[in-house]
Amino acid sequence: MNMEKDDMTTQANAATLSAGTEQKAKLGLGSIWQKYGTLGILILLVVISSALSPQFFLTRDNLVQVLLQSSVMILLACGVFFTILIAGIDLSVGSMLALTGMVSAQLTVAGMPFWLAILLGGVLLGAMLGAINGVLVNVTQLHPFIITLGTMAIYRGLTLIISDARSVFGFDPRFSDIVAGHILGIPVPVLIAVVVSGFLYFLARFTKLGRNIYALGGNAQAAWFSGINIKLHTLMVFIISGVCAGVAGVVTVARTGAAEPNAGTGFETFAIASAIIGGTSFFGGRGAVTGVVVGGLIIGVINNILNIMNVQSYYQQIVMGALIIGAVTADKLFGRKK
Numbered sequence: 001m002n003m004e005k006d007d008m009t010t011q012a013n014a015a016t017l018s019a020g021t022e023q024k025a026k027l028g029l030g031s032i033w034q035k036y037g038t039l040g041i042l043i044l045l046v047v048i049s050s051a052l053s054p055q056f057f058l059t060r061d062n063l064v065q066v067l068l069q070s071s072v073m074i075l076l077a078c079g080v081f082f083t084i085l086i087a088g089i090d091l092s093v094g095s096m097l098a099l100t101g102m103v104s105a106q107l108t109v110a111g112m113p114f115w116l117a118i119l120l121g122g123v124l125l126g127a128m129l130g131a132i133n134g135v136l137v138n139v140t141q142l143h144p145f146i147i148t149l150g151t152m153a154i155y156r157g158l159t160l161i162i163s164d165a166r167s168v169f170g171f172d173p174r175f176s177d178i179v180a181g182h183i184l185g186i187p188v189p190v191l192i193a194v195v196v197s198g199f200l201y202f203l204a205r206f207t208k209l210g211r212n213i214y215a216l217g218g219n220a221q222a223a224w225f226s227g228i229n230i231k232l233h234t235l236m237v238f239i240i241s242g243v244c245a246g247v248a249g250v251v252t253v254a255r256t257g258a259a260e261p262n263a264g265t266g267f268e269t270f271a272i273a274s275a276i277i278g279g280t281s282f283f284g285g286r287g288a289v290t291g292v293v294v295g296g297l298i299i300g301v302i303n304n305i306l307n308i309m310n311v312q313s314y315y316q317q318i319v320m321g322a323l324i325i326g327a328v329t330a331d332k333l334f335g336r337k338k
Helices: 002-052 059-087 093-109 114-141 144-163 173-179 188-206 208-218 220-225 230-256 267-277 289-308 313-334
Strands: none
Touching: 002 289, 059 188, 059 208, 059 230, 059 267, 059 289, 093 114, 093 144, 093 230, 093 267, 114 144, 114 173, 114 230, 144 230, 173 188, 188 208, 188 230, 188 289, 208 220, 208 230, 208 267, 220 230, 267 289, 267 313, 289 313
């Protein structure tokens, strides 16, 4: 009898040890994925792209083009990052980009100084649109997916109404010369993306607001018991998303030289993909702005190499969808449990 009990105890200890070993291995994989997974993907893509197009991909002009294409995605993704950080989402960023860009262009055409048009039509309007999203989420208590799905359609409709579904151009040339120009050979949109992402990195890592947002995403109930104003912080993350979309709208108009009513269509997919691929947990409470920037660069490299290979844009949508599914699956398999 005693021998049987000893055997059962030994088996139980072995099973416990095996489970503990598996858990440690999982946590180890999760730690490696969180720290180096996104950067590894970017390096791998650069190597593959260089091999597929060795005489074109690594040229200075093409690399600058990749950074330019990535700059708008990074701006949008940095805003979406904060909404995902609280286990929410913002599907309206593409429509906010179009509306803020359109209003900025129209204000300039109407005679307003271009810098004031950028401030009011881009930054301030973006903040107001984001605030509307946040207020609706707080008042209705509906998931941000539902709210921003609705405002995505509303903001796009407003863009079509105020523009009569027509492009707006012929505004102050200084608008494009300054916002889409170069400083010391570096494109201004890239510098804007660097400054905005750097500020948001500081905000997330070193301020009370950032710590509270992480806490809210990690455990909303515990955050509430800790005295964190959940509604205020929810409002703030959507304002941040709106401002980022407004800046992206201004950059887009400056780069193209015209405000298009359909600008930014589908960009919410790229922004979400950038954030998720960049290591932001879709379940909230975990992620970093640096990872989002790398995620945006990954999207830029993928789009660039597909364009080089003359792959139609329809296939790019398939690639983005597959990447989102893969990144969320990896987070669920290897991510640390909260």
